[in-house]
Amino acid sequence: MADGDAAVARRGGPPGEPRTVAYLYIAPALLVFGAFLLWPILHAVWLSFYDWDGLTLGTWAGLDNYRQVLTDPELRAPFAHALVLVVFFAALPVTIGLALAGLMSRSALPGLAVFRTVLFLPQVIAMVVVGIAWSAIYAPDGALNDSLSALGLDGLARAWLGDEVFALPAVGMVGTWVGTGLCVVLFLAGLSKVPRELYEAARLDGAGPVREFLAVGLPALRGEIAVAATLTVIAALRTFDLVYVMTSGGPGGRTRVPSYEVYDRAFQQGQVGSAAAIAVLLTIVIMALTVAINRFADRGAT
Amino acid sequence: MIGRAERLLTYALLGAAAAYAVFPLAVVLWLAVQPDRIGDTGLAFGNFALAWTEGGFSTYLRTSLVVSVSVVVLATALAALAGYAFGTMSFRGSTALFYLLLVGLMVPSEAVVVPLYFDLRALQLTDTYVALIAPQVAQSLAFGTFWMRAYFRSTSRELVEAARLDGAGHWRVLWSILLPLGRPAVLTMVLLIFMWTWNEFLIPLVMVTDESLRTAPLGLSNFQGQYTSGAALLAAGAVLVALPVVLVYLFTQRYFIRGMLEGAVKG
Numbered sequence: 001m002a003d004g005d006a007a008v009a010r011r012g013g014p015p016g017e018p019r020t021v022a023y024l025y026i027a028p029a030l031l032v033f034g035a036f037l038l039w040p041i042l043h044a045v046w047l048s049f050y051d052w053d054g055l056t057l058g059t060w061a062g063l064d065n066y067r068q069v070l071t072d073p074e075l076r077a078p079f080a081h082a083l084v085l086v087v088f089f090a091a092l093p094v095t096i097g098l099a100l101a102g103l104m105s106r107s108a109l110p111g112l113a114v115f116r117t118v119l120f121l122p123q124v125i126a127m128v129v130v131g132i133a134w135s136a137i138y139a140p141d142g143a144l145n146d147s148l149s150a151l152g153l154d155g156l157a158r159a160w161l162g163d164e165v166f167a168l169p170a171v172g173m174v175g176t177w178v179g180t181g182l183c184v185v186l187f188l189a190g191l192s193k194v195p196r197e198l199y200e201a202a203r204l205d206g207a208g209p210v211r212e213f214l215a216v217g218l219p220a221l222r223g224e225i226a227v228a229a230t231l232t233v234i235a236a237l238r239t240f241d242l243v244y245v246m247t248s249g250g251p252g253g254r255t256r257v258p259s260y261e262v263y264d265r266a267f268q269q270g271q272v273g274s275a276a277a278i279a280v281l282l283t284i285v286i287m288a289l290t291v292a293i294n295r296f297a298d299r300g301a302t
Numbered sequence: 303m304i305g306r307a308e309r310l311l312t313y314a315l316l317g318a319a320a321a322y323a324v325f326p327l328a329v330v331l332w333l334a335v336q337p338d339r340i341g342d343t344g345l346a347f348g349n350f351a352l353a354w355t356e357g358g359f360s361t362y363l364r365t366s367l368v369v370s371v372s373v374v375v376l377a378t379a380l381a382a383l384a385g386y387a388f389g390t391m392s393f394r395g396s397t398a399l400f401y402l403l404l405v406g407l408m409v410p411s412e413a414v415v416v417p418l419y420f421d422l423r424a425l426q427l428t429d430t431y432v433a434l435i436a437p438q439v440a441q442s443l444a445f446g447t448f449w450m451r452a453y454f455r456s457t458s459r460e461l462v463e464a465a466r467l468d469g470a471g472h473w474r475v476l477w478s479i480l481l482p483l484g485r486p487a488v489l490t491m492v493l494l495i496f497m498w499t500w501n502e503f504l505i506p507l508v509m510v511t512d513e514s515l516r517t518a519p520l521g522l523s524n525f526q527g528q529y530t531s532g533a534a535l536l537a538a539g540a541v542l543v544a545l546p547v548v549l550v551y552l553f554t555q556r557y558f559i560r561g562m563l564e565g566a567v568k569g
Contacts, residue, residue: 036440
């Protein structure tokens with residue numbers, strides 16, 4: 001995300017002479033931004049210190065809401081589920097993306113642009129639509145069970161989204177589907193910048209395709225991997241639409257995730273303070289991870 | 303460079319990956335043209351018309367169009383103005399203010415939607431277009447300002463100086479010189495904000511109960527909750543909801559992909 005930025009910064013400090021008219025240019029944006037984003041964040045922090053049902057007068061709760069998130073198993077579970085989703089939304093797409101991009105970049109393949117367009121398609125489709133599509137696939141009489149019985153594996157067929165063990169991985173696999181194309185396209189863009197000579201040199205040294213990729217391609221992709229990891233990890237932690245559409249947190253709360261917990265508590269159960277505390281914690285986790293991943297990438301680059 | 307066998311294997315893998323990417327979409331398309339009544343055969347393209355009229359999707363899509371266009375226009379205008387100042391002028395506090403905007407890139411909408419709902423309810427603004435549009439303008443501004451600032455910083459100083467010597471003020475420099483040159487950057491931003499707004503689900507879900515203000519994804523999810531049968535109609539509705547963004551993507555994918563790769567994190 002800082003790529004273009006850094007390139008410009010190298011050219012020197014902020015351009016132009018000092019100007020007060022600048023404040024007029026930024027005022028409209030700052031006003032809207034302040035009223036509808038910054039103020040709500042502060043308000044969320046404020047609400048998280050209260051016990052409030054959203055209607056009657058709230059009572060001061062201090063840090064109770066936060067204490068509960070850390071101690072109550074029912075509140076810790078959604079965060080654990082989010083971590084499971086990180087594996088499916090981030091770890092798998094990055095790994096698969098690296099493998100596919102490594103293969104695709106080995107030579108100029110005619111028709112690559114078409115593949116790129118198709119692989120990227122899941123990124124532009126509304127998550128609600130994605131959830132409905134995959135719900136149809138996972139349905140008891142859906143495509144997944146049909147394929148299993150066609151292969152003679154009837155024993156494995158089940159109502160995937162109603163299964164206490166398989167519901168969360170089933171939602172996770174949708175995240176893998178969404179994220180993989182993004183990773184492939186990102187990594188391909190990164191690999192296209194690697195000079196051909198480096199590959200030739202590795203080949204002359206007797207490196208096979210895998211060694212060649214590990215020695216040349218992978219180190220060049222550090223920045224792209226950081227971007228991909230940031231985007232997919234955030235997507236995993238923020239998962240809401242998929243869970244709302246596919247499982248509503250069920251069965252038995254097995255697919256409840258932090259975002260869903262925030263929505264459910266604030267607007268269905270009348271526990272606004274607790275919802276705000278979860279929202280604040282989720283924001284902190286997302287910010288910390290974003291900074292950490294990018295630090296890690298920067299340190300390796302120098 | 304590489305052998306024939308390896309090339310074939312690569313294409314096979316690519317084909318498999320592409321098929322996997324398309325498969326769920328094909329399932330929805332297939333379901334959408336199935337006749338709903340048992341005994342009927344053939345493809346039922348009437349499902350789309352039925353979803354459009356009786357499913358209420360004509361209203362949902364219209365609301366989505368109003369909201370998306372409003373958010374795009376407002377966010378683009380405000381982001382261009384702010385990005386111009388951040389990118390070409392120096393003023394006290396510019397760095398601090400810019401970092402403040404960048405915070406918006408990392409804050410998830412889940413965190414702001416709870417207080418926003420209660421604030422807007424107190425102002426009696428829930429169930430209005432304001433509640434659908436304003437929060438999304440604010441969220442798009444973080445990315446938009448970041449994006450436009452990067453563009454304005456990349457523009458040539460000599461060009462601006464030359465225009466100034468010709469007597470052009472800061473307003474003319476922006477409108478007659480820099481913005482026309484920045485059409486690709488602006489277009490990329492417009493496309494991304496349009497897609498994000500069209501696909502947004504949580505904000506409409508929380509802010510709106512009025513049927514006529516339901517956006518397309520919200521209408522679709524309500525439709526799913528109401529009619530447990532009618533899988534064909536639901537699938538037809540899903541196709542209608544996804545179609546506008548998919549069409550725009552197919553025609554402008556260069557800008558789309560570039561923007562997603564360079565613009566990266568949107569909160």
